[in-house]
Amino acid sequence: MKFFIDTANLDHIKEANELGILDGVTTNPSLMAKEGITGQANIEKHYQKICDIVDGDVSAEVIATDFAGMVKEGTHLASLAENIVVKVPMTKDGIKAIRHFYENDIATNCTLVFSSAQAILAAKAGATYVSPFIGRIDDSNWDGISLIKEMAKIYAIQGFETEILAASIRSSMHIVQAAKAGADVCTCPLSAIMGMFKHPLTDLGLEQFLADYRKGNN
Numbered sequence: 001m002k003f004f005i006d007t008a009n010l011d012h013i014k015e016a017n018e019l020g021i022l023d024g025v026t027t028n029p030s031l032m033a034k035e036g037i038t039g040q041a042n043i044e045k046h047y048q049k050i051c052d053i054v055d056g057d058v059s060a061e062v063i064a065t066d067f068a069g070m071v072k073e074g075t076h077l078a079s080l081a082e083n084i085v086v087k088v089p090m091t092k093d094g095i096k097a098i099r100h101f102y103e104n105d106i107a108t109n110c111t112l113v114f115s116s117a118q119a120i121l122a123a124k125a126g127a128t129y130v131s132p133f134i135g136r137i138d139d140s141n142w143d144g145i146s147l148i149k150e151m152a153k154i155y156a157i158q159g160f161e162t163e164i165l166a167a168s169i170r171s172s173m174h175i176v177q178a179a180k181a182g183a184d185v186c187t188c189p190l191s192a193i194m195g196m197f198k199h200p201l202t203d204l205g206l207e208q209f210l211a212d213y214r215k216g217n218n
Helices: 010-018 029-034 040-053 067-078 092-103 116-125 134-139 144-158 172-181 190-195 200-216
Strands: 002-006 024-026 057-061 084-089 108-113 129-132 163-166 185-188
Touching: 002 010, 002 190, 010 040, 010 190, 024 185, 029 040, 040 057, 057 108, 067 084, 067 092, 084 092, 092 108, 092 116, 108 116, 116 129, 116 144, 129 144, 134 144, 134 172, 144 163, 144 172, 163 172, 172 185, 172 190
Parallel strands: 002 024, 002 185, 024 057, 057 084, 084 108, 108 129, 129 163, 163 185
Antiparallel strands: none
């Protein structure tokens, strides 16, 4: 499973990249605003900074909601760097735009997906990635992980090449569950990745090893 970090914070991206396990980055206008990045020109410069840090795919989201606007904006975003993936919402015009990008060799990430029906449409249109928001699904008293399992089963049966990108990850456990359910990619904040290191027995074991070493060298 690939690891993407879901942020616009350059320090977090650098830290995750230095671990040697980072495969890409996803971000959105809300995450940009959180870092004080506003205005289209500044946002585009920030995307380029991110692409300079990581070699993997970087999802850049379109703001337009109509087909023509998405195509114009997405084409421009894709020109900013070779590893830009155009992030397009799950709407009627979004699906049309994804098909256009597919036919013009531009990678896409279909975002705001909440059902297998939507996931089928995205795959049929030729999306590179499809992003089910499992945390938000859980917030609605549905089961986000069950959706990942269902999507993975459908994609396997139908031979769809679209990769399932589990988004709206809230914890390290979510990452493990998404991997078990068949997600191809998991995107999450740095805190969820760092949380995967933690286990009390690891800490106790290391403490014991060091204590034994000190005894043997006194």
